Amino acid sequence: MKKLKLILILIVGLSFEIQAQELDVNLQIRPRFEYRNGYKQLLQEGQEGTSQISQRSRLNFNYKQEDLIVKLTLQNTRTWGDVAPTAPADKNGVAVFEAWAQYNFTEKWSARMGRQVLSYDNQRILGEQDWGQQAQSHDALTVSYHTEKQKLDFGGAYNSTAENVVQTPYTVASYKTLQYAWYHNQFNSELGLSFLVLNTGYEYAPLPAPATKLLVDYMQTFGPYLTYKKGKIDTSFWLYGQTGKSTDQQVSAWNAAANIGYNITDAFKLGLGYEFLSGKDSNDGSTVIKSFNPIFGTNHGFNGYMDYFYVGNHLKNVGLQDAFLKLNYNVNKWQFALIPHVFLAAADVATPLPANEKLDSYLGTEIDATFGYNFKKNITVTGGYSQMFGSSTLEFVKGGEANHTNNWAWLMISVDPRIFSWKK
Template sequence: MKKLICTIGLGIFCLATTQAQFTLDGQFRPRTEYRNGFGSIIPDAADPGFAISTRARLNAGLKTENFNVFLSIQDVLVWGENRQILPDDQNDSFAVFEAWAELNLGSGWSTKLGRQVLSYDDQRILGGLDWAQQGRNHDAAMIKYGKDKFKMDFAFAFNQDFDNPTGFQSVGTAYNTTGFFSYKTMQMLHLSQKWDSFSGSALLMNNGFQNFDDEGAADGLNNLFTAGVHLKYNKGSFGAAANAYFQSGERQGGLEVKGASLLGLDVSYMASSKVGLGAGVEFISGNDGETAGETGAFFPLYGTNHKFNGLMDYFYVGNHANSVGLTDVHLSANFKLGEKGGLMAKVLNFSGAEELPSGEKSLGTELDLVYSQGFKGFALKVGYSHLFPSDGMYELKGVAEADAASSQNWAWAMLIIKPKFFTTAEK
């Protein structure tokens, strides 16, 4: 142990005396949740869920003139998941969240290689999904360019899931990981430009999903192409943001996608230094069910979907992938409470972009409340959400209204601590 401590101390001393900046920090984030209709209608005969989960994350970064290296390891634990004196982790969640190196190539060019977060714009299509304790990452290689207010990122990936003890197999490249739009190949181009009060970006992305024949042998790829733009305007007290994305190609399993789209518009207004108001609408195309093997349903593939369409995650969070789509009309208000406090209130009305088999479109209304309070060294967030389902929501989720609990709600509290263990001065 003494040798280990001496080695670590010597390493830190060497870093402190070289032309590099080393940072060691972390995150401790326990969250308590009461789920009585989170994600789907809960039947009256079912008991609500209640549990505490924790994210524990340790980050180490090294920044030099020619390269940056970053490593993030984490564990996601649910209180009580391991029996007493169990020698291993029951949920096997300890993992490398990020591990990448970025090399400075000069003249605005760089390359970033490894496991990394891909997060752009408002995170509608690509986001870090920080709400989820495990987060979201990608194993990719990226070429980056930046000059003045223009940026370009081009990323590509080729994924495998070898279980060979050597970590490699010499025959075949079949990718057997499926679900949640896990891709075998990916090519992504993101372009962005900023002006005084306006910014715009364009996204082009192709995802290749492993296809298998009737005998289970690898048989090429199903390619799904997503393209769109994100526009943002801010001047004085007024702000606006718009999204327009389109999808075509094939999903996993060969389901053909035609004419799928996502269109959104949000406006904001600062009524005072302590009150901000917002309004918006989002349309996501759905499947009309008229043609077998074909869909017009859009899916926001790798975004921070918890951020959109209500915090109770009724849509596009492991669900609603090939359904009736969604029209989301919402109003919000943000109140500043003291120097470090705030309250967010949001009302969302949901309806299907396509009709349900009964002819219904109306799905219901959701109310979201989030209180945030910062303290010295940590922060606390508390939330409450309530769903007021209409007839269409019961049909969509497959629970008869007579069998559903009279109240559909969700409450949570989360503590966020981000300790900084060690930082050398930038040289």
């Protein structure tokens, strides 16, 4: 028996010698305090703001063996106090955020399967949504072809609620099936161009219909994303269209934006931007969906940090125009930003028929101020303050009282140490 054990140890040891291997283990602890006083929507008469602390705790395992790469990310998200100090079990438990295996067939071709993040370009359509403590990942299969200047990704997903034996409604608040293709060409150090095509299928039961009849409607989102950087100037442009069907309704919507930045000094940067997301007139009686949906985008990073638009809200509405200014200042370990936004409706806003009184398209102005500080290696502190100065039109569209002081403040500490690293 002792000889057998020795032989097994030698075999394992020889395999380790033959195959190059790497293992990294990283930890993230990220608590965030928030004071919400008109966050996402205007406060209503008699309502008061609230405060809470949320936390993400993550453990990342990254393993590489020659052409095989594997990643496993476990996480727990919680609100401080959501379980009692003596609770025998956690409310949310431990979830699998990422669990994928990738095989590199050649230096250019690879395939990845499992729970993974789908994030492209500026994350307007497909992103990680890292601001949310839970973030966003997909059960998918992706195939990639990457060269020095060109990248091509294909991906697909097919979702079910369980291992069923008969047709069963998909009750998760997500898509039933997804396919996409993304191509990027970095022409040179200055000019880059991407093109994304995304097809999403959502299951629904038509009415009236037998309970067993389930249909899937497909919506397509597609368009280019362009970046140009030269000297002190950097710009980005995108134009996305949406077509297809959603719950048996035709979709016809679009999104366009332009951003330009200028480095006044090494520390100070000025930026201007404008984004248009199509909407539907408030008294439009047609069944066509004309409101653009940035479907899986990192929407917290767009249209103001107070999340009044497109962060789980403002869908199938009057759309949005967002004109904004960005002021960034970085010095030593500090980063500061000031971003004022002016919001307008992208479609007509009017009182209900028969009055049909047209309202001003101006929705409000939001001021976002943020800071960041690199406290120590693997420790960063970030925070911010935002205030929404809403209009009577915003009251009409979203409810609430614009006369209230609607503001939001937050402070977040992120601790991201590497706790283990091994290479052979």
